[in-house]
Amino acid sequence: MNAIETRGLTKQFGAYKAVNELNLSVPAGSICGFLGRNGAGKTTTIKMLVGLAKPTSGSISLMGTKRKFGYCDNSNIGYLPDVPNFYGYMTAAEYLDFCGRLYNTDNKKRRSRVDELLKQVDLFGTKTRIAGFSRGMKQRLGIAQALMNEPDVIFLDEPVSALDPIGRHELINIVRSLRGSVTVFLSTHILSDVENVCDYALIIEKGKLLVEDTVENIKKQHATDTANIKLYSAADSGKFTTLMQTQPKLTVEELEPSEFLVRGMELHELNKQILPALAQADIAIESYHAHVPSLEDIFLEVTKHA
Numbered sequence: 001m002n003a004i005e006t007r008g009l010t011k012q013f014g015a016y017k018a019v020n021e022l023n024l025s026v027p028a029g030s031i032c033g034f035l036g037r038n039g040a041g042k043t044t045t046i047k048m049l050v051g052l053a054k055p056t057s058g059s060i061s062l063m064g065t066k067r068k069f070g071y072c073d074n075s076n077i078g079y080l081p082d083v084p085n086f087y088g089y090m091t092a093a094e095y096l097d098f099c100g101r102l103y104n105t106d107n108k109k110r111r112s113r114v115d116e117l118l119k120q121v122d123l124f125g126t127k128t129r130i131a132g133f134s135r136g137m138k139q140r141l142g143i144a145q146a147l148m149n150e151p152d153v154i155f156l157d158e159p160v161s162a163l164d165p166i167g168r169h170e171l172i173n174i175v176r177s178l179r180g181s182v183t184v185f186l187s188t189h190i191l192s193d194v195e196n197v198c199d200y201a202l203i204i205e206k207g208k209l210l211v212e213d214t215v216e217n218i219k220k221q222h223a224t225d226t227a228n229i230k231l232y233s234a235a236d237s238g239k240f241t242t243l244m245q246t247q248p249k250l251t252v253e254e255l256e257p258s259e260f261l262v263r264g265m266e267l268h269e270l271n272k273q274i275l276p277a278l279a280q281a282d283i284a285i286e287s288y289h290a291h292v293p294s295l296e297d298i299f300l301e302v303t304k305h306a
Helices: 042-049 092-102 107-120 135-147 165-177 191-197 215-221 234-245 267-280 295-305
Strands: 002-013 016-027 031-035 057-062 065-067 077-080 153-157 183-187 200-205 208-214 226-231 251-256 259-263 285-290
Touching (some): 016 200, 016 208, 077 135, 092 107, 107 135, 135 153, 191 295, 200 295, 226 234, 234 251, 234 267
Parallel strands (some): 031 183
Antiparallel strands (some): 002 016, 002 057, 057 065
16 A cells, blocks of 8 residues: 555646656655755645645545545644744643644543653653754654654655754654654655665656655666776776776776776676676776665766756
């Protein structure tokens, strides 16, 4: 079952299409990284998914239920916007209790849920008013409020933006702890975080979907034609570069004086062409293996072509 599905989802402002016929399918229970450059349409998409913006056209389904703009029942979703606002005069416990009351949660369950979430985001026992919170504490509280109603899906829009490394680490660990209990739709610019915590990823550019698959499959698909070669001696680098110029259909990228990426054909064909040529040219190698690109490498490649 898919937690999130869209078909032809479009949002147009005048002549400008911020989101252009987007077809998404996010598996239930996954942690999905939603990636794109500034202005790619991520926040607009999330606002349509949570019911804060009306689509120009297209359809949205959450947990198998079609959603129309103005749909009043948001009991199965949670949302942390990119710039959250809180009542600064409240404590964290008071704020979560307030959120629970909005969902008409009974008193006993609400008190239990508040304590449970404050422990989960490491704010239990904090008496400081929210106005005195750091940005990291506010973001952790924001995740807690998004979980207050025990939703099936939560949407997190740039939750780690402007956080220091420690705050980012703490927040990502909280997201990681949600695996399997709720579907997480995580918009972020930090691709290493997606690589570390997400099992599914989407990449959009100019409102169009470019990539959609598991992180593992995305990396495999972009690793089929590239070999990483490290020479035993940097002194052979010039000889290696000259040799590669004689090999048809291959391109070479120098990473370091003795390390290269070679692209141009399926890896097994690359092996058959390169290894004998290196032996014949008396060029010793320290290592030779398939190059698995980082998600950042893949993001830069696919958005560049788009």
